[in-house]
Amino acid sequence: MTSALTPLDQTRLEGLRTAFDEREANHVAMNAVTQVGIDEVAHNYNRSRLLQHRFSVSIDNGTVTSQAHSGRCxxxxxxxxxxxxxxxxxxxxxxxxANPMGDFELxxxxxxxxxxxxxxxxxLRDVAALVRAGEPVDSQLMRFLMGDVMGDxxxxxxAMNIYKKYGAVPKQxxxxxxxxxxxxxxNDQLRRLLHQATAHMVANPDGIDEIIDRTLxxxxxxxxxxxxxxxxSFDWEWTDKDGVFHRxxxxxxxEFWKRYVNAGLEDYVCLVDDPRPEHPKGRKIGIEHLGNVAGGDPTEYLNVPVEVMKDCARRLMSEQGLPVWFGADCHPMMDRKAGQWATDLFEYGRVYGVDFDxxxxxxxxxxxxAQNHAMAFVGVDVADDGRTTNRWRVENSWGGDIANKGYxxxxxxxxxxxxxxVAVPKSMLSEEYRQAFDQEAIMLPAWDPMGALA
Structure with missing residues (x-):
């Protein structure tokens, strides 16, 4: 049987080398990139210097936090x-x-x-149901669940499932x-524990309940x-910014969460921009096998145009003065040190001679x-028309030694x-979108990109 794969032969290799050598810009790029790296060479100076840290709406949320070496964004x-x-x-x-150890955090x-x-x-409960239903151990679903378990x-x-059930405490x-x-x-130890429990369930289906108990x-x-x-429980006392002591x-x-924090956060809904046309705008999307609290709210989103997401975020900050949680693919076109994102911040195509389209x-x-990082909007620059957004201020969780003190x-x-x-109050949405949350969700498989975790 003849292989369908065409090997890279010497003639083709020589042709590639000749084509590279014939373009003088390739040698200039090679000399620069090998010395200082691609980001230094591709960095768009004109774009960077014009992307200012000034905003018509800005929310003060204190010192930026640091998630350190974890994925808890x-x-x-x-x-x-x-x-x-x-x-x-x-x-x-x-x-x-209120917090003698420094800036107030939860x-x-x-x-x-x-x-x-x-x-x-x-x-354990999810996999037990699959094992009892006869799911093959080498199926795509089982392989995905085994590989994805116990990430951060x-x-x-x-997050709301956790706060509603367990509340929150000040960091001290x-x-x-x-x-x-x-x-x-x-995470490695927990992952190994759950892999072992799955193996034991498959080997002994009659003992699944006991396996779950001892693994938990x-x-x-x-x-x-x-x-x-x-x-x-804890003794809660603090001195407010006016110097008044409270106990x-x-x-x-x-009780702490309900008394001092909730303020409607539990009633927020999530809007997503899934750009694939087979998932219509105005429809609810769910992800199979994605969750953390058994019996908690399912992980579902309403698919809307990105302009709706922008409008809700802008209004929540400018009209209610509240930060906005959001999830993004943080890596493309990011200058981590300067704290900037723009679609043309790096001109990789010009360096490589490639059209990334x-x-x-x-x-x-x-x-x-795909989404891989969560942050909070804490400001926006709005044009004079009151609606058009120019740029956004972002509170990250990578510490204050980068960007504009971490922003x-x-x-x-x-x-x-x-x-x-983005996560926003359901009350901000149009009647059409609010009613859409009462529909059955379009369920996507566990490995779908819309199920990517921040």
């Missing part, structure tokens, strides 16, 4: 939105004496502890640990060893782009191409 960004609400309710500023470690514990249970990423709805009551700031080893206990033990024992007595994390739909369809600037065209999701 979705928790950091949702808690950054929540802490803004809490600071207003408590009448404190960023450097409040414990990201606390949220991660319960997310991981819930995910252990969710995974998540979604707004998954449950601070970071070595493993919360670098999750790889802990082991998962709890591993998490507590790595992250510490989370508080079930609220002993409260639970759930895929649109958003093609990038999603062919695996070139980034995003061009409006970059938003169109690389932002995929």
């Amino acid at each position: 979705w928790l950091f960004s949702s808690l950054n939105v929540a802490r803004f609400v809490a600071r207003k309710a408590l009448n404190i500023d960023g450097e409040s004496t 414990s990201q470690n606390y949220a991660m502890y319960y997310d991981k514990l819930e995910r252990v249970n969710y995974f 990423g998540g979604q707004w709805i998954m 009551y449950y601070p970071e640990t070595a493993s919360s700031q670098n999750t790889s080893q802990m 206990e082991a998962g709890h033990r591993i998490l507590t060893i790595h992250l510490g024992t989370p508080p079930t 609220d007595g002993r409260i639970t994390p759930q 895929m649109d958003k739909e093609q990038r999603v369809r062919f695996g070139d782009s 980034f600037t995003m061009s409006d065209d970059w938003f169109s191409q690389y932002v995929y999701e």
Whole structure:
């Protein structure tokens, strides 16, 4: 049988070398890139210097947080939105004496502890149902679930599932640990535990319930060893920015959330821009097997034009003064040090002599782009017409040593191409879109790009 693959022979190789040598710009590019790297050579100076850190609407949310060596951006960004609400309710500023350890934050470690514990249970129950139904162990679905288990990423709805069930605590009551700031080893052990549990279920279907029980206990033990024992109650007292001392007595994390944080966040919905035409705008999308809390809200989004997402984000900041959680593909056209995103920030095509011409739909369809990072909008520059957006101010969770003390600037065209999701109050939407949430969701397979976690 003749192979359908044409080998790269010597004649073709010599032709490639000749074509490279004939173009003088290739040698100039090679000399530059081999010395300083592609980003330094391709950096668009004229675009960068004009992308200013000035905004007509700007929200002060204090010192930028740092997720360290973890993938907890979705928790950091949702808690950054929540802490803004809490600071207003408590009448404190960023450097409040409410937290003698520094800037006021809500414990990201606390949220991660319960997310991981819930995910252990969710995974075990989900896989048990598949094993009982006779799902082949080498099916595409099982291979995906085994490979995807116990990562750090998540979604707004998954974060709300945790806060609604477990509440939140100020960071001083449950601070970071070595493993919360670098999750790889802990995740490896949890992943191995769940792989082993799956193998035991397949080998002994009659013992699945007992396997789930002992694995859940082991998962709890591993998490507590790595992250510490989370508080079930704490004495809450603080001094506000006017110097007034407050004592609220002993409260639970759930009481703290309801009293100082919620403010309607639990009623937010997620809007996405899925550019593929087979998924119509105005329809709800769901992802099979994606979730963290068994019995919690399903991970579903309403597919809308990106301009609707922009309009909601702009209005939420300019009219209500609230930050906006969002998810994006953060890597393309990013200057991390300067804190900038723009679609033409790097002119790679000019350096390589290649026309990179895929649109958003093609990038999603062919695996070139998907959501991988969550942040919060905390400002926007709006044109004089009151609606047209020029650029966006972004609160990241990569610490304050980069960008504008950790705050980034995003061009409006970059938003169109690389932002995929925003969380906004359902009440902001048109009646048509609100009613769309009552429809059955178009369910996409677990590995669909719209199921990518931030």
